[in-house]
Amino acid sequence: MKALLTSSGIKNRSIRDALEGLLGKPIAESHALFIPTAIYPFPGGPGMAWRALSGAGSSPLADLGWKSLGVLELSVLPSIEEAAWVPTVRDADALLVWGGDPLFLAGWMRRSGLTGLLPSLRPEAVYVGVSAGSIAATTTFVETYTEPPHGDERPVSSQEVVFGTPDGDVDRLLVTGRGAGLVDFAVIPHLEHPDHPDASLANAEKWAAHIPAPTYAIDDESAVKVVDGAVEVVSEGQWKLFQP
Template identity: 55%
Template sequence: MKLLLTSGGVTNASIHAALVGMLGKPISESDALCIPTAMYGHPRVGPGDRAWQFISGESENPMVGLGWRSMGVLELTALPSIDESHWVPRVREADALLVAGGDVLYLCHWMRESGLADLLPSLTETVWVGLSAGSMVLTPEVGDDFIQWRPPYDDDRTLGLVDFSICPHLAPDGQPGNTLAEAEQWAAGIAGPAYAMDDQSAIAVVDGHVEVVSEGQWTQLKG
């Protein structure tokens, strides 16, 4: 897969250009599926109006409302109850998967339970556009600071499609988000490389090459 791991969505021209480059064509000629699942597991973002805002493209985090040719909803909690033939072809046909933020372990659990996690390695041309937890779920670990919901099997590992961890929503002291001091404290408990980035930043991963795309603030806390 091609990965665009954002903190706050497609929030500026640089991140938008990176997305178009990964798609290899305009967004208006591309088909996408949005995945709101992570929102339902987080007490501050779902279920409710925030989930609807994401799905309808009215969210303050630009992803769904970017002018896609077509848009569908892939709700992971529903997939175990339906035949794979009903949803796997739709995923394979999509140019992009737009994955909402929320609770990262809840999302990871349902990616595994639904079978989507097993499908990802075969989606070589698909662009994964993650928002916060939708980005963190592809890392090896998220750290205790970001764990609220725990799966029944008490496994706090994430999927490990990349070899670095992410602290999203980096913000100056006194503003909503995570301060640099908090990010540094978080990174001290992470085993591997780690980045902190604000909502104007993203990490693009194509064919194993990692590039930070930013019009804001970011830092590599551990190399």
């Protein structure tokens, strides 16, 4: 399976061209499944999921003009027969994995069976991640939380850290999580974005120091493309590779 890991969707022509190159055909001839699961732990998550699906949000993905688009909600999959959903996933040209909470998403990817299914999907199929959807595709990732994560999505490890932001120091819990292992590097999205003040270049370097793999910090105009293990950054913005 190929991958296109973005910070904020298909934001520019370079990333769109990369997506169609991976698909091997126009988006208008491709069938996609949209996975909104990661957004639900956030206040207003259902509304944000609708905006993402309707194209009312700021991160283009579901509204690109797909030939067909379905919704795959991971949290319901353990309660239904695999025969009802696995063939649909196998037939999809693209899995569009939305942003939100990467620890929550990675947990449901495992519990739903999607993580185990990914390696057996068609080589020409494309995993398209946005923010948490990109983070959760990796083997090991880090994310910051203001409070310890609750429920079944327990991190591999966590530690108290303080990161500087334009508004002053903010206490954060730096959590290390286990992703789907689709790629062997990590991703830090929203580099230097004003709405994500802790994702500064200096903080990204600190986060990357806790990841035992190459780590790509990318802004919203950048994406990481993966074909047969070969990695290429597609960018009209800013990005940086941190080596372990």
